Amino acid sequence: MTQKYFVKLTESEQNRLQELINSRNASKSIKKRANILLMSDMSAGNPAKQAEIAKRCGVSVVTVYHTLRDFACNGLTYTLTYKRKKTTNPPIVTSEMQARIIALACSEPPKGFARWTVRMLTEKIIELGILEKVSRETVRQTLKKQNLSLI
Template identity: 40%
Template sequence: MANRYKVTLTRTEREQLTELARSGKSTTAKFIYARALLLCDAGELGDPWKVVDVASALGVSSRTVEHLKQRFVEKGLEAALARQPHCKPREVTFDGAFDARLTALACSRAPDGYQRWTVRLLADKLVELKIVDAVSTMTVQRSLKKTNCSLT
């Protein structure tokens, strides 16, 4: 990948990052970001490493280092060190009503030809009864586990 963003740290930024990396009182992400910025510094006090070498040394992907450099150049030091919040929260697809209907179904008699309900049978029946449009077996399993419902 082409080196698009050039990190040049001022003396105060460099001191701040060095203190952050040495203090041991920051989160792991901040520590890694601070070390990465120090290693990528192409200013008068720095000796820049290649992105691949920085990523390898810190145990992150080169894409992470590129994104960090981009945030530093475009938004500044504080934005580069802070973790970005998700754009929007996930929509809740399966709520308590789903759990209740699933539990009721799991406690009912098994279909003809079967001795007991299986997770796959429950998932298929939920779709067949139009309780949900689609559901994975793992979602059914997690829901049953959450409600302490055993199929045995």
């Protein structure tokens, strides 16, 4: 794999990485990223190949590549922080809706039936306007959370 991203660290960045590696509070993955950056630093001489760095740090070549890319594109701070995924979708069923669904499931089933089925509940939820549209799986999971079994 040809090296696409190159790392040139300033002296202050090198010192920061050394402190991070010696720190007891930093996680293993952050310490590995710091090691990767120090081993790939061109200002210290000719850096090792990505495969060799990966072997020394105990990570994959892809991890080395992504670490170097993050540093080259976004800087040191971005590279040394966790990337947390943000959930953008709010829950479909709120607690109020959940309470109404459970109350409906615990009520008397329609005439001619001994108990509610998930399919009948789904149709009734839409009919009553609790939810505009809902899948049977959503209804099933809502009931399962409360240990309510229809089968």
